[in-house]
Amino acid sequence: MTFGPYRPLELVSTDVLQMFSRCSPELLIKISLSDVMKSLSPQALECRVEVLVSPLSDGSSLLLPRLLLLRLGLFNGQWVRLTTGGGARERLVSVVTADEQEADGQEETGLISTTLWFNLSEGEPVPVSATTLRIKRWCPESPPGRSQTLSAAVSPPFASELHLQPVHSPLYDCSTLNYDRILSEYFTTPRLVCEGDLLSVPVLNHPDLRPSSSVCRSPVLWFKVQSVSSKEEATGGSLADREHTSLFMGVSTNSPAPLVCVGGASLWSLNPPGLSGAVDCVSLCADSFAASEVKMSAILERAEQVRPCVLVLRNLHLLLRASGAEQSRLQAALGRLLHELNTSVVVVASAPRASDLSSSVVPLFLHQVSLSGPEEPQRRDMLRGLTRGLELGPDVDLERLAKLTSGLLLGDLSALVAEATRAARHRLLQATNHCSSAHEEELLLSGVSLQKQDFMAALKALQDAQAQTVAAPKIPSVRWQDVGGLQQVKRQILDTVSLPLTRPELLTLGLERTGLLLYGPPGTGKTLLAKAVATECSMNFLSVKGPELINMYVGQSEENVRQVFARARSAAPCVVFFDELDSLAPSRGRSGDSGGVMDRVVSQLLSELDTLQSTGVFVIGATNRPDLIDQSLLRPGRFDKLVYVGVNEDRESQLQVLQAILRKFDLEPSVDLSAILERCPGHMTGADLYALCCDAMTSAVKRKISLIQQSETNTQTHKHTNTWFLLITQKYVNEPRQHSRHVFNEGMT
């Protein structure tokens, strides 16, 4: 007979060991009895394990990865005593080996259900990350005269009577549900019950509930354990099943309950428990005040029935939108109903802005919480939550994705993941072009792994869609190499913008600058410079043209300015570029508009600029007419640096501009850029040189087309056209010179 390091534990009781000692003392020496006894003593196993509380796991077992189970010397199905770190309550729990999917690659972390956590911690909030629990080996009290058993196979005693109470929930109606069969099926398996526990009985797709789905929208029914009677004394719980236990049903009761996922996996770590299923106030609107009041009181009454609960009233401003006397009567009714409400019903109302609610409604709520767009770490957590359960390719970096998604809200991120899934499906279907439809279906069912390219395609689609409606921040792709010449200007901008970013310690000295005004003739590269600053400093870029923000409705123009800054703050670090600033902020008192809209816009702009210190938002303005801008904007602390971006007059810097523009073009080796510039007029802006290059490009395209056409008739030339590269030759650069001069002359006037 051989014993491995863990085999004796499997054998089990001291009776057996004593029997061995009587028949063969040598054998016991060989298997080192003292070691075995030490490990079998009740104090032998007392350790801490890290566990995750998962809403997707159910049951009342502690799931442990196989290796951890082996290391702890525990057996699959063995009962242990479990307590939270604070040691509030001790419960018996069976330890079960987690399969690979449940373990999810974790080798050191166990898993428990939210219900078990709720019962263990007596209703404490579910921890978002792993938490520490204490495990103690369980050995039941042996009856007097019998030696203590240390067998891993012993289980808690069976209860003779179990008294349960159904718990009210907003997701089902206790009074109409018939749960006899549900409970009878549930107790086919022995379940551990403890007085005060909450039992979650799964009912998803149960045949008794399916026909009238309106009765129950919950995947579980809740029952509270009122009392448990057992013949044997039981600490930490007893087992209950159909065979040994008589079940008694008491009257329904109110009790807090942990959050369950309605309709598959939910973003449970982001939603506080109870905040699923909000009431949209649109559904409370009615033709008359009296009808709205009836609907309102019905909702609050229902909330009272299922208390403790959180009642979420979405879009409260829509309910109180009525005008005049109707509105004040509704407000008074809401105030009265909220005042009469039980304190264990927490009412949370939402509105897009606090200003959308009247000043008599706001004080009805104890706290006002303003929710801003998520920052990078929050976006990363949201992306993690949204992609949980999806298969991600090895090249998908959620940290990086969180960086690229600045300015996006939770809804946008959810759309991003949905769009990426669609893109992955599309990619897969394209790759299997010649596959039969049955095969295609099989492939899709086997799961699509989301790659980086899917997320990038989805992000681009989302940003393009957003850019059409509101200004959405993006990281541009203009580098310093794309801006030719302007060395002095570049240095000045870098000193102002990148220094505070690279040396944040300077901010503490109050050296931060938040605004820069680029001025100069048109086409000299002001927009290009601002984009290059954003790219090189890895900042988002939000470009706004002054006239875009002006709106005919009273107050809307100021609101647009406010929104631009709010978006920039949520996308920080961000560069906001105001093109044509003179049209947005003309000198006050001179704009001549009847309602003084421009004056209010300037005031709004001033107050926004004053709050930018240390927010990571940098403002760059551009104008051709700095003299028209309101002087208060140009004082230090706002647009505190004025940088002149002029026309490149020397050939050297013009050559640099030309080289920067032609960086991405293919040039014939014979092209001599200096010779071309010699033939140009002395004053050439970047835009003029760009026009020159565009014309040359058009000529090259024409040449290519004629070559292709020739090749169709003449096989001799075919060998020249088998390449699709466009080469700009000296001839084509020379050709449009006259035109450039014309453009240039126009720009000067």
Ligand SMILES: Nc1ncnc2c1ncn2[C@@H]1O[C@H](COP(=O)(O)OP(=O)(O)OP(=O)(O)O)[C@@H](O)[C@H]1O
């Ligand atoms: N220094 C430069 N280097 C490279 N390209 C330039 C440069 N300056 C201008 N360009 C080219 O001219 C185009 C127009 O420039 P940009 O829009 O930046 O001018 P701007 O000064 O902002 O004009 P406006 O005042 O009319 O808005 C750019 O897209 C770019 O191709």
